[in-house]
Amino acid sequence: MLALKKVLANNSTIYRREVRLMGNKFEISVVGNDPVWAGEKINSAITEINRVEKLLSTFSEDSEINAINRNAGIKPVKVSAEIFKLIDRSIQISELTYGAFDITYYSAGKDSDTDNHTAIASYTVVNYKDVQLDATATTVFLKEKGMRIGFGANSKGYAADRAKYVLQLEGVSHGVINAGGDLLTWGLQPDMEPWTVAAADPRQQTQPFADMDISNMAVATSVNVEKYATINDKKLNTVKSKNGFTVSEIKSVSILSPTAEFADAMATPVMTIGVNAGLYLINQLNQIGCVIIDDHNRLYPSKSINIT
Known part of the structure; x- marks a missing residue:
């Protein structure tokens, strides 16, 4: 506490x-x-926090996260530098913790934010090693169909970091x-x-x-x-x-x-x-x-x- x-x-x-x-x-x-x-x-x-929430939401049909998830097992998706770097950092943390932290999960049905609010992937068939990143093209590819990514485990912290950055830029x-x-x-x-x-x-x-x-x-x-x-x-x-x-x-x-x-x-x-x-x-x-x-x-x- x-x-x-x-x-x-x-x-x-x-x-x-x-x-x-x-x-x-x-x-x-x-x-x-x-x-x-x-x-x-x-x-x-x-x-800024509201912007980050929208950026990482799975509810918005036009969000980059939804585009990545919809194309799992199909094709790579070009994303913004911000999303690419966030995913890349998440994969590094997965490697550091030997998979104890993992933004990937398996969804047999429709996405929901409930699926995302966990720091540990609950479905062992997919994991962070199945995320393919291309830094030159800034694309993300989920190798397995039904595979998803979500940021319930680190989105709150990222939003706080971004809010602090904005406040410091404005003289706080x-x-x-x-x-x-x-x-x-x-x-x-x-x-x-x-x-x-x-x-x-x-x-x-x-x-x-x-x-x-x-x-x-x-x-x-x-x-x-x-x-x-x-x-x-x-x-x-x-x-x-x-x-x-x-x-x-x-x-x-x-x-x-x-x-x-x-x-x-x-x-x-x-x-x-x-x-x-x-x-x-x-x-x-x-x-x-x-x-x-x-x-x-x-x-x-x-x-x-x-x-x-």
Whole structure:
């Protein structure tokens, strides 16, 4: 569980707005002195998040994602550079996690967003290795008929990254985007102190285990929902992973990363592979950290995390 620690100062204020976007509760906060200015900037962030939602939607018949899915097993589809790069990054994360993260799935019938809201492909016949990318032609080809791709596992983080980018372009030097419980921060609090969060036991949300400095970082959390209440729409079947092994008894995993997209994508896979393998994986990566809490309330930070 992550709780943003809010600190105010007399010379500036945190202006925030809560809105329902992409099926999640987003809270956009900017630091400034002018409420009109702050409102305009928050509007720009909301516009960008709505753009990303439309870009990645499977409901729109003319969307690039639908075009890719409709032509599965038939022909490559030329896509925008933005979509191509997002798919390419997703495939890299799949390779990094040995398929624990996978944007592909199999659909015997009509597409639905419900199919997309998972970080782990539920149909083992197709996987990320069946996605063929041509960087020169910027085309995407799904090799198997019935194969689909969806971004339910990392779209929220990507939207937050894009909103932050727009806000920074428009002169917002300090802020926080809370995307359904996942946090993305930049700059500092009004008193020039870092943004921090408290990592807590999911069953005891008011009892923090540790404070973490997350300024200019993103943090995403995945919770074992078979035993504990969800806090940010990430859901995991804890009985078996797709390779048939039981999932280790982890309560929650929090990933710290420079981008919300990567943090969002990595949280559930680390839970899937267990404490030791998860820590080993994270410790091999630059600028990435994690905090794992097991079912005995034991805290396992990666080597890059300083606990206070």
